[in-house]
Amino acid sequence: xxxxxxxxxxxxxxxxxxxxxxxxxxxxxxxxxxxxxxxxxxxxxxxxxxxxxxxxxxxxxxxxxxxxxxxxxxxxxxxxxxxxxxxxxxxxxxxxxxxxxxxxxxxxxxxxxxxxxxxxxxxxx
Amino acid sequence: xxxxxxxxxxxxxxxxxxxxxxxxxxxxxxxxxxxxxxxxxxxxxxxxxxxxxxxxxxxxxxxxxxxxxxxxxxxxxxxxxxxxxxxxxxxxxxxxxxxxxxxxxxxxxxxxxxxxxxxxxxxxxxxxxxxxxxxxxxxxxxxxxxxxxxxxxxxxxxxxxxxxxxxxxxxxxxxxxxxxxxxxxxxxxxxxxxxxxxxxxxxxxxxxxxxxxxxxxxxxxxxxxxxxxxxxxxxxxxxxxxxxxxxxxxxxxxxxxxxxxxxxxxxxxxxxxxxxxxxxxxxxxxxxxxxxxxxxxxxxxxxxxxxxxxxxxxxxxxxxxxxxxxxxxxxxxxxxxxxxxxxxxxxxxxxxxxxxxxxxxxxxxxxxxxxxxxxxxxxxxxxxxxxxxxxxxxxxxxxxxxxxxxxxxxxxxxxxxxxxxxxxx
Numbered sequence: 446x447x448x449x450x451x452x453x454x455x456x457x458x459x460x461x462x463x464x465x466x467x468x469x470x471x472x473x474x475x476x477x478x479x480x481x482x483x484x485x486x487x488x489x490x491x492x493x494x495x496x497x498x499x500x501x502x503x504x505x506x507x508x509x510x511x512x513x514x515x516x517x518x519x520x521x522x523x524x525x526x527x528x529x530x531x532x533x534x535x536x537x538x539x540x541x542x543x544x545x546x547x548x549x550x551x552x553x554x555x556x557x558x559x560x561x562x563x564x565x566x567x568x569x570x
Numbered sequence: 571x572x573x574x575x576x577x578x579x580x581x582x583x584x585x586x587x588x589x590x591x592x593x594x595x596x597x598x599x600x601x602x603x604x605x606x607x608x609x610x611x612x613x614x615x616x617x618x619x620x621x622x623x624x625x626x627x628x629x630x631x632x633x634x635x636x637x638x639x640x641x642x643x644x645x646x647x648x649x650x651x652x653x654x655x656x657x658x659x660x661x662x663x664x665x666x667x668x669x670x671x672x673x674x675x676x677x678x679x680x681x682x683x684x685x686x687x688x689x690x691x692x693x694x695x696x697x698x699x700x701x702x703x704x705x706x707x708x709x710x711x712x713x714x715x716x717x718x719x720x721x722x723x724x725x726x727x728x729x730x731x732x733x734x735x736x737x738x739x740x741x742x743x744x745x746x747x748x749x750x751x752x753x754x755x756x757x758x759x760x761x762x763x764x765x766x767x768x769x770x771x772x773x774x775x776x777x778x779x780x781x782x783x784x785x786x787x788x789x790x791x792x793x794x795x796x797x798x799x800x801x802x803x804x805x806x807x808x809x810x811x812x813x814x815x816x817x818x819x820x821x822x823x824x825x826x827x828x829x830x831x832x833x834x835x836x837x838x839x840x841x842x843x844x845x846x847x848x849x850x851x852x853x854x855x856x857x858x859x860x861x862x863x864x865x866x867x868x869x870x871x872x873x874x875x876x877x878x879x880x881x882x883x884x885x886x887x888x889x890x891x892x893x894x895x896x897x898x899x900x901x902x903x904x905x906x907x908x909x910x911x912x913x914x915x916x917x918x919x920x921x922x923x924x925x926x927x928x929x930x931x932x933x934x935x936x937x938x939x940x941x942x943x944x945x946x947x948x949x950x951x952x953x954x955x956x957x958x959x960x961x962x963x964x965x966x967x968x969x970x971x972x973x974x975x976x977x978x979x980x981x982x983x984x985x986x987x988x989x990x991x992x993x994x995x
Binding site: 454457462497499516548568 | 751
């Protein structure tokens, strides 16, 4: 047990925010997850301790909106590795869209080869 | 001046207003929303981060997505939406039982006559003048929500090197947003000895980016002539007073304030709605009706929520009650029984019962405690006690007041949170 690493953090799956304790062995594999009160918490604990994933949200330059708004909010449709956030931000910063846009429209496909699309978070006419 | 009559007029087109209006319209009430912005959605339009909808939609949405779902529903409903329309006054007429809602729009002044009104105006941020930070008055001091609007809606850059005062959720979320956009965030400073935001935000917004959180520390001076050049921070003692000798100067060109929210109730107060000095929201009963008959309140204008999902649920109750009031089917009121907060509970909503009906009591604690329990007292006698657990101020709590107790209460109801010793059985 002496080579085990213990990571303590809060679960962010739901508003209950259970405090989790994840134990990893010397190879970095998860040995146990404790403190969760549901199976989703267990899954989150395993993922977070080995490869944390985040939904990334930002804005993209919008052209032609009749409201004159210069930006449209976007998000990665699924969570992507936290380690790729900065790289994904660079790609999102270069993207442009033209109105009309509908919520869920793809703004940037397969961002950073994650297999995840960046989509519009709202509609713009 | 135009005059139009509706069963229910909802003031505010954010998450609370849209949910209230949709419920009222569902119940068959002719319904209008009056919104001062050019679009529906309220503050959610600039809250581009995820974390919304976890309980209401059982999936994680961003603020604009959460809003868009309700905007789409409103657009598919018979609800009349007045945009770019600022409500100036509400006048309740005791004789007719209706209320006149007067608003200003591009086409001039309009009066809507309402059988019931739902207040859903949300809240605004506390500013520098409310927390009285000494020093000069240069440009570069913003509330966190204003900086959020600049960056997420208007495509403006409010600064390059930021200090954030206050660990409320908006401050934490802005720390991440600034970091993602490549700005420097020197740190987040918090007066209290604990973080004020949700754990998920401390984790995902600060820890992910290595942004330090300095507890029991506050900004004691703003330095700079035309533009912020630096701020002075100091540690504080247990009484929250700055400790002499601990101050140091941090070069920065912007200071963001995330130091609390205030329900926006000027119009409500002028209409005669009684406010709770603690929440600065309306005193409401179990139907979310204020002290003025037929005027209901919900969402952040009633009390500041931490989750939009809870705002939606509360607003749906207010919308349904307003529709029932307009239709004459809401139960008649009887003697009012006050509901008070005790122990370390700082407030309770609703603050009174007027129909003797079951209610969910919402409250917050004043400070974090590791072990405490809820006690409901009816007419001075303990009626119900909850299981011991931990409580923190950043999470709004609720506890059910069962129908039997609500009906039995004659004089008063108290909900208290009683702290227990860790060793105590």
